[in-house]
Amino acid sequence: MPPSRAVGIDLGTSHAVVARIDELGRSAIVRDAVGDVSVPNIVFFDDEELVFGRAANSAAIGEPSRAGESSKRDLGQAAYSRAIGGQLLSAEFIEACLLKHLATGFTSAGSPRPAVVLSVPASFNHAQRQAMFEAGQIAGLDVLGVLSDTIASTLAFAESQGYLEADATRAGCRILVFDLGGGALDVAIVEVKPKRIRTMAVGGDARLGGREWDSLFADHLAGEFNKQFGEDPRHDMSSVRRLFAAAEEAKQTLTVRQQVRVHLERAAHAADVTISRQTFEDVTESLRDRIQRMLELVLSRSGLAWRDLSCVLLVGGATRMPAVGKLLETLTGLKPAVNIHPQEAVARGAAIYAERLLAARDGRSVKIDVEIANLTSHSLGVEWIDPASGRAENAVVIQRGTEMPTTAVSRTMTTIDGQASLLLRLLEGESRDAEECARVAEVLISDLPVGLPKGWPIEVQYRYDQSGRLHVQARLEKKDRPLAVELRHHGVLPADEAADWRKLLAGRVGLRTILDLLGRHQKKREEAAGQTPQPGAPLAEPQSGAAVSQAVAADPDHANLPDIEDLDFDLAELSGAGRYRKQRLTSRNLTVMLVGYVVSAVIGLGLGYYILMRIDPTYNWLNLPLPGVAPHHPGGGAAGQRSG
Numbered sequence: 001m002p003p004s005r006a007v008g009i010d011l012g013t014s015h016a017v018v019a020r021i022d023e024l025g026r027s028a029i030v031r032d033a034v035g036d037v038s039v040p041n042i043v044f045f046d047d048e049e050l051v052f053g054r055a056a057n058s059a060a061i062g063e064p065s066r067a068g069e070s071s072k073r074d075l076g077q078a079a080y081s082r083a084i085g086g087q088l089l090s091a092e093f094i095e096a097c098l099l100k101h102l103a104t105g106f107t108s109a110g111s112p113r114p115a116v117v118l119s120v121p122a123s124f125n126h127a128q129r130q131a132m133f134e135a136g137q138i139a140g141l142d143v144l145g146v147l148s149d150t151i152a153s154t155l156a157f158a159e160s161q162g163y164l165e166a167d168a169t170r171a172g173c174r175i176l177v178f179d180l181g182g183g184a185l186d187v188a189i190v191e192v193k194p195k196r197i198r199t200m201a202v203g204g205d206a207r208l209g210g211r212e213w214d215s216l217f218a219d220h221l222a223g224e225f226n227k228q229f230g231e232d233p234r235h236d237m238s239s240v241r242r243l244f245a246a247a248e249e250a251k252q253t254l255t256v257r258q259q260v261r262v263h264l265e266r267a268a269h270a271a272d273v274t275i276s277r278q279t280f281e282d283v284t285e286s287l288r289d290r291i292q293r294m295l296e297l298v299l300s301r302s303g304l305a306w307r308d309l310s311c312v313l314l315v316g317g318a319t320r321m322p323a324v325g326k327l328l329e330t331l332t333g334l335k336p337a338v339n340i341h342p343q344e345a346v347a348r349g350a351a352i353y354a355e356r357l358l359a360a361r362d363g364r365s366v367k368i369d370v371e372i373a374n375l376t377s378h379s380l381g382v383e384w385i386d387p388a389s390g391r392a393e394n395a396v397v398i399q400r401g402t403e404m405p406t407t408a409v410s411r412t413m414t415t416i417d418g419q420a421s422l423l424l425r426l427l428e429g430e431s432r433d434a435e436e437c438a439r440v441a442e443v444l445i446s447d448l449p450v451g452l453p454k455g456w457p458i459e460v461q462y463r464y465d466q467s468g469r470l471h472v473q474a475r476l477e478k479k480d481r482p483l484a485v486e487l488r489h490h491g492v493l494p495a496d497e498a499a500d501w502r503k504l505l506a507g508r509v510g511l512r513t514i515l516d517l518l519g520r521h522q523k524k525r526e527e528a529a530g531q532t533p534q535p536g537a538p539l540a541e542p543q544s545g546a547a548v549s550q551a552v553a554a555d556p557d558h559a560n561l562p563d564i565e566d567l568d569f570d571l572a573e574l575s576g577a578g579r580y581r582k583q584r585l586t587s588r589n590l591t592v593m594l595v596g597y598v599v600s601a602v603i604g605l606g607l608g609y610y611i612l613m614r615i616d617p618t619y620n621w622l623n624l625p626l627p628g629v630a631p632h633h634p635g636g637g638a639a640g641q642r643s644g
Helices: 053-062 091-103 126-138 149-160 210-229 237-253 277-283 285-302 322-332 345-362 495-505 511-530 576-580 587-615 637-643
Strands: 006-011 015-021 027-030 042-045 050-052 067-069 115-120 142-148 173-180 185-193 196-205 259-266 269-276 311-315 371-375 380-385 392-398 406-413 422-428 438-446 457-464 470-476 481-489
Touching: 006 091, 006 149, 006 345, 015 091, 015 345, 027 345, 042 053, 042 091, 050 053, 050 091, 053 067, 053 237, 091 126, 091 495, 115 126, 115 149, 115 345, 126 142, 126 422, 126 438, 126 481, 126 495, 142 149, 142 345, 149 173, 149 185, 149 196, 149 311, 149 345, 149 371, 173 285, 173 322, 185 285, 196 285, 210 237, 210 259, 210 269, 210 277, 210 285, 237 259, 269 277, 277 285, 285 322, 311 322, 311 345, 380 406, 392 406, 392 457, 438 457, 438 470, 495 511
Parallel strands: 006 115, 115 142, 173 311, 196 371
Antiparallel strands: 006 015, 015 027, 042 050, 042 067, 173 185, 185 196, 259 269, 380 392, 380 422, 406 457, 422 438, 438 481, 457 470, 470 481
16 A cells, blocks of 8 residues: 555744654654655755755855844734744744755655645744644645644544554543643643544643743843953844754753753853853743643633543653653643653654544545544634724633634624625634734625615624634625625735745746745735725725725724624624723713812812811811810900900
């Protein structure tokens, strides 16, 4: 039996691992051209070619401004966080370059194109997942889907323990999946049974990974060097790269040794700094506190106790730090599983899932038949404007922790007569305040019938598939007519630009050709922006060809957003914390504030006057009949005696 076309790729923040399904139907790791299992995720943009891996690391020391690394953290954003050759590239294009390079390791002339599943952190939101999917397509891969790292790791564990075998009969177990990679932390409690995997609780931190340990350690080393020479090695990019490389190497050495000597250089100065493992652990203690809080949060969401777990599965290179393993063992009372390599688990599980999806697409029976129940890691909501405060708020349609696949339906209405299209903004987050949530996509509902009256109901369906990708449909109620829906993802390249980048990557590419195409895209966007109407004018005709008759609101960010009565949600279920949010200053609010200030001032003055009269009754000029205060008689009484 030839090996399957199914391939799983764990494109981590710092390293990548590739696996495929072999002739025996089991996952197997694919080594690169030099025999490495884990490949550094860095691309160096030379003028005429792209350089990867160790060679890219070496080249980046001399010209750090041409290096793209840790770009996974910027997926779903407008651009990669650092300029390359003086220009901002998209993060998914840099990820696509890395994927294209990886693909050369498992493709050969004449062989069919592999079918790929890409893994993503469980903490990724919809925009980030979609950006990873788009990166795979730009790289020219046959992308079957994306899969969360925690589920992928559990699949690899289930394979190693025999849970995926056709005749599996062993008892189920509940495991803690602890995934600490270079860029993110994922924590999940998963129930594993023969042919069934169910996530019970999930949580994560997209900004807590091995890079944070490197950063704190590098700061400590820089401080020691600065004390000795008065020079800070963080003042230029080249010395920063050397500093981080030294910190990372020392961190890895301290996993097996009690102390390490770190060589640092800056300008004409050089020093060897000896660091103990205890010092390293003290410097990074705050990061372990964040890990512990996340672990306890996920446990509370699951409704279990530590004693209810059977196993701890360590995933990711950063789990090799002794202090991390010690923390987990102290909390759970369990020894970590050793039957699967921490850096291979995600790629193996992604390959298993790829084989499952590929078999379903090809219409053939699959040897690896497993039911997967995953959870949403963020709540999905629709942005609407509260008429009382004028603020944008988040109305949740799918709650965090909902089992996927899942479908939810909401209702909106046309806001004017003859409306031809409607725009909804989708949010991810738990806050009622839209400004505290991530804007992940826009839904343009068009092709509405001519002459539709104001207030006509439109049903909108939101569906997460098993891999966590979002699909949206809409239909016109009463007429039971489907409507055209365009889902515009935030932080993802437009379709025409993505097609251009894919065509570029198919040939020989270097920084010159990249900057040339980037310049053409920028010019095209500027020309399009020059045709954009000013606020107050009717919206331009959308790409679908249906005119949008509604005018842009005074605040262009809120154009076409439905009013509160247009959304059919149970607002009583929304978080009460939003009731105490900071409100926009309206004329009504200003009047209430002024009246409140006046009333408070009057009450304060009255209370102060009463206290003063109790101290000295001569100040009771109004002869108020107050208990314990004698009336004031001018020229006599207490005051007259005092003047005499």
